[in-house]
Amino acid sequence: MKLSLLAALAMGLVAAPAVAADSVGMGILKSQCISCHAIAKPDNASLDRLWERKGPDLYYAGSKFNKPWLVKWLQDPARIRPAGEFYTKHIKGSDKEDVVDESTLTPHVKLSKADAEAVADALMALTGPADLVTKGAFKGDKVSMSMGAMFFNKLRGCAACHQAKPGTGGSSGPELYTAGERLQPDYIYSYIKNPQAIDPHIWMPTLNLAEPDLQRLTGYILQLSASEGK
Numbered sequence: 405m406k407l408s409l410l411a412a413l414a415m416g417l418v419a420a421p422a423v424a425a426d427s428v429g430m431g432i433l434k435s436q437c438i439s440c441h442a443i444a445k446p447d448n449a450s451l452d453r454l455w456e457r458k459g460p461d462l463y464y465a466g467s468k469f470n471k472p473w474l475v476k477w478l479q480d481p482a483r484i485r486p487a488g489e490f491y492t493k494h495i496k497g498s499d500k501e502d503v504v505d506e507s508t509l510t511p512h513v514k515l516s517k518a519d520a521e522a523v524a525d526a527l528m529a530l531t532g533p534a535d536l537v538t539k540g541a542f543k544g545d546k547v548s549m550s551m552g553a554m555f556f557n558k559l560r561g562c563a564a565c566h567q568a569k570p571g572t573g574g575s576s577g578p579e580l581y582t583a584g585e586r587l588q589p590d591y592i593y594s595y596i597k598n599p600q601a602i603d604p605h606i607w608m609p610t611l612n613l614a615e616p617d618l619q620r621l622t623g624y625i626l627q628l629s630a631s632e633g634k
Contacts, residue, residue: 429526432519437462443530449604459489461603464532468591471524477586478520481512484582486567486575495575504575536602542589542622552624560611560621568628577608584629593622 433443440459465474487504488494494509495502515523557563566580567573583592594601597618599608613621 428519429522429524432515432523433462433526436513437523445532451605454603454605455490457489462527463530464536464602465527466529466531467537468587469527470586470588471528473582473586474524474527475517475520478515478523479517481514483509483512484578484586486579491576537588537591537594538597539590541597542593542626543619544589545619545623547620547623547627549624549627552620552627555617555621556624560613562621565608580625581628584626586629589622589626592625593618596621 433441437443442457442461443463445463446453446461485491488509494505496505553568556568562568562580563573565574565577567575569581570579573579595603595608596611596613598610599606600610
């Protein structure tokens with residue numbers, strides 16, 4: 405009995421710092437982030453809600469992001485979506501093509517290192533529904549970057565909405581040249597397979613890819629971060 409009590413106390417002492425950090429991070433999320441991000445699954449998953457959303461949902465952040473990237477990015481946030489969360493609200497016409505109206509975009513708040521680590525801990529605890537991301541779906545095989553680029557740019561048209569390198573590609577979706585650093589492989593796979601299951605009413609189409617093509621496209625996107633860093 406005494407041993408059990410001592411063990412329980414020891415476990416409590418060990419867990420206390422993690423719980424405290426998580427509590428601090430959740431406090432920051434609630435005070436600074438929920439005006440733009442959902443940290444609990446919304447009851448209303450309508451098209452109107454998507455239209456009014458100011459930032460991506462975070463209730464499944466722990467199944468989406470890599471923690472080291474979160475800690476770094478929260479201290480020095482760089483824009484991931486060139487035209488903001490809903491691109492039609494942030495573009496203006498020009499003589500040749502639509503351009504992003506920078507004056508309509510709000511900079512993301514910067515956090516201190518300690519706060520960034522606390523918020524990252526809190527976000528990683530938000531994993532969402534168990535079936536949202538298929539664990540172990542991506543097999544980890546390397547892909548040919550030239551073949552992947554052809555698939556990305558020409559065969560599937562991903563470059564119409566996404567950038568595989570800075571300044572090249574579309575602006576209506578998030579850039580993907582940091583996706584390998586930012587996102588978990590199984591999340592990328594699951595989102596490509598069925599974007600509507602993760603983000604209802606999102607404008608990204610379901611491509612109905614065969615399994616080998618899903619693996620290839622996921623692998624290519626993951627490898628973009630490594631090639632961009634060279």
